[in-house]
Amino acid sequence: MSVLIRGGTVVTADQTFRADVLCVDGKIAAIGPDLEAPTGVTILDAGGQYVMPGGIDPHTHMQLPFMGTVASEDFYTGTAAAMAGGTTSIIDFVIPEPEQNILDAYRTWREWSQKSAADYGFHVAITWWDETVHADMGTLARDEGINSFKHFMAYKGAIMADDELLYHSFTRSLELGAMPTVHAENGELVFQLQKKLIAEGMTGPEGHPLSRPPAAEGEAANRALRFAEVIGVPLYIVHVSTSDALDEIKRARSAGQRAYGEVLAGHLLIDESVYQNPDWDVAAAHVMSPPFRAPEHQAALWKGLQSGDLQTTATDHCCFCADQKAMGRDDFTLIPNGTAGVEDRMALLWTHGVGTGRLTPNEFVAVTSTNAAKIFNIFPKKGCIGVGADADLVVWDPAATKTISAKTHHQNIDSNIFEGMKVTGLASNTLSRGVVTWANGDLRAIKGAGQYVKRPTYHAAFEALAKQTTGKK
Ligand code: URP
Ligand code: ZN
Ligand code: ZN
Numbered sequence: 078m079s080v081l082i083r084g085g086t087v088v089t090a091d092q093t094f095r096a097d098v099l100c101v102d103g104k105i106a107a108i109g110p111d112l113e114a115p116t117g118v119t120i121l122d123a124g125g126q127y128v129m130p131g132g133i134d135p136h137t138h139m140q141l142p143f144m145g146t147v148a149s150e151d152f153y154t155g156t157a158a159a160m161a162g163g164t165t166s167i168i169d170f171v172i173p174e175p176e177q178n179i180l181d182a183y184r185t186w187r188e189w190s191q192k193s194a195a196d197y198g199f200h201v202a203i204t205w206w207d208e209t210v211h212a213d214m215g216t217l218a219r220d221e222g223i224n225s226f227k228h229f230m231a232y233k234g235a236i237m238a239d240d241e242l243l244y245h246s247f248t249r250s251l252e253l254g255a256m257p258t259v260h261a262e263n264g265e266l267v268f269q270l271q272k273k274l275i276a277e278g279m280t281g282p283e284g285h286p287l288s289r290p291p292a293a294e295g296e297a298a299n300r301a302l303r304f305a306e307v308i309g310v311p312l313y314i315v316h317v318s319t320s321d322a323l324d325e326i327k328r329a330r331s332a333g334q335r336a337y338g339e340v341l342a343g344h345l346l347i348d349e350s351v352y353q354n355p356d357w358d359v360a361a362a363h364v365m366s367p368p369f370r371a372p373e374h375q376a377a378l379w380k381g382l383q384s385g386d387l388q389t390t391a392t393d394h395c396c397f398c399a400d401q402k403a404m405g406r407d408d409f410t411l412i413p414n415g416t417a418g419v420e421d422r423m424a425l426l427w428t429h430g431v432g433t434g435r436l437t438p439n440e441f442v443a444v445t446s447t448n449a450a451k452i453f454n455i456f457p458k459k460g461c462i463g464v465g466a467d468a469d470l471v472v473w474d475p476a477a478t479k480t481i482s483a484k485t486h487h488q489n490i491d492s493n494i495f496e497g498m499k500v501t502g503l504a505s506n507t508l509s510r511g512v513v514t515w516a517n518g519d520l521r522a523i524k525g526a527g528q529y530v531k532r533p534t535y536h537a538a539f540e541a542l543a544k545q546t547t548g549k550k
Contacts, residue, residue: 085123131165222531254536295321
C-alpha cells in the first residue's frame with residue numbers, strides 16, 4: 078500500500094523544506110520535490126499544509142484501574158481519538174499493584190492494548206521492591222523493550238514509592254541502561270494535608286489544590302534529582318506543573334545532570350481557578366494530580382519549554398466520566414484523579430505555541446514528537462521524517478479552526494477540560510505507518526492495527542552499535 082503526500086512543506090525538528098513524501102508498506106520510501114507517482118499509489122494533496130512527524134504522547138493511561146474505578150477510555154477509543162488530533166503513538170503505563178508480580182502486570186497491559194489503533198509502548202511503574210522485582214526489571218529491559226521505569230512519589234497507601242524504593246529502582250535502572258521517571262509530589266505531605274482539610278470540613282474539589290501545594294512538588298523533584306545525582310542515573314520528571322519543580326530541573330541541568338522534564342497541555346493552559354467553579358461536576362472534572370496551578374506557574378512552564386529545560390509535552394490522558402468523579406462527592410480525596418487531552422494536545426500546542434510566537438514550527442515538532450522519540454530511544458523509527466522511518470505523519474492545516482468541545486470530541490469522556498477553547502491549526506490527515514487513519518474529519522482508525530514498539534535500553538543500543546562497527550554477531 079502506497080501513499081504519496083504531494084505539495085506540502087515538510088517540517089521536522091530541525092528543517093523546513095518543500096517536498097513530496099512517498100510512503101510504501103508503512104515506511105517513508107522517498108522524500109523530494111515532484112516525486113513520481115508509482116502505479117496504484119493514493120495521492121494526498123497537502124498543498125498549503127505542513128507535513129510533520131505524527132505526535133507522540135509519552136504519558137497516557139488508557140483503561141487504567143485507579144482509585145476504585147477504571148479509566149473510561151480504552152486503548153482503541155483513546156488511540157483513535159489521538160489520531161483525530163494528529164498523534165500517532167503513545168507511551169502508556171503498566172502500573173502493578175504493590176506485591177503484584179511486575180511481569181504479570183506487564184502481560185495484562187499487553188493484553189488490554191491489543192486493540193490499540195496506534196503504535197504504543199509502556200513505561201513500567203515500580204510500586205514495590207524485592208529480589209523478584211530486581212530480576213523482572215532485567216527481563217523487561219532485555220526481552221520486552223522496556224527502557225523506562227516509573228515511580229509515583231505520591232498516592233500514599235496505594236502505589237507510592239518511598240526513598241528506599243527509589244534508591245533500589247534507580248540503581249537497577251542505571252545497571253540496565255534504563256530511564257527512571259517520577260511523578261514528583263511529596264506523598265506524605267499530601268496525605269497529611271488531605272486529612273487536615275477534610276477534618277476542617279473542606280470536602281469539595283477546592284480542597285484538592287490546597288492539599289498538593291507547589292512546595293510538595295518542588296521537594297519531591299529535588300529529592301528525586303538528588304537521588305539521581307548521587308546514583309549517577311538520568312531522570313525524567315513527568316507532568317512538571319510548577320516553577321518550583323522546574324527550578325530544580327534547571328539547577329540539576331546546569332550542574333551537568335541529565336535531567337528531563339515533561340509538561341502537560343493542561344498545565345500550560347489551565348489555572349487553579351477551575352477548582353472554585355460552583356458547579357461541583359465541573360470542578361471535579363478538573364481534579365488531577367498535580368493540580369492546575371496559579372497563572373505564574375503557567376508562564377514559567379512556557380518559558381521552560383522555550384528554553385529547552387522542559388523537552389516534551391504530554392497529556393496524562395486518564396479519563397473519568399461524571400459518574401466516576403461522583404465517587405468523591407463528599408470527600409475530594411476520593412475523586413478519581415485524571416483528565417483527558419490526547420486528541421487536543423497538538424492543536425493546543427500549535428495555537429498557543431506557534432500561534433503566539435513562543436515556538437517555531439520546528440520547535441513544535443521537537444516538543445510534540447521528536448524529543449520524546451529521542452529520550453525514549455525510538456528515534457528515528459518514530460518522531461522523524463526520513464527515508465526508512467515509520468510513515469507516522471500528520472498533514473497539518475495551519476489555517477483550520479475549531480472550538481474544542483466534549484460534544485464533538487472523539488475521546489470517551491463526557492467532559493473536556495479545554496471546553497470552549499478555540500484552536501487554529503489542525504490535523505487534516507493523519508497517517509499511521511502509511512495508512513490514512515484520519516482524513517478531513519473522517520476517523521478511520523483500525524482497532525488492533527497498532528503495534529507494540531520495543532524501546533531498547535541505552536546499553537542495548539550501544540552494544541548493537543558496537544557489534545555493527547566491529548562486525549561481531
Ligand atoms: O491525576 C492523574 N495524573 N492521574 C493519573 C495518574 C498520574 O498521577 O499520572
Ligand atoms: Zn502522575
Ligand atoms: Zn499519569
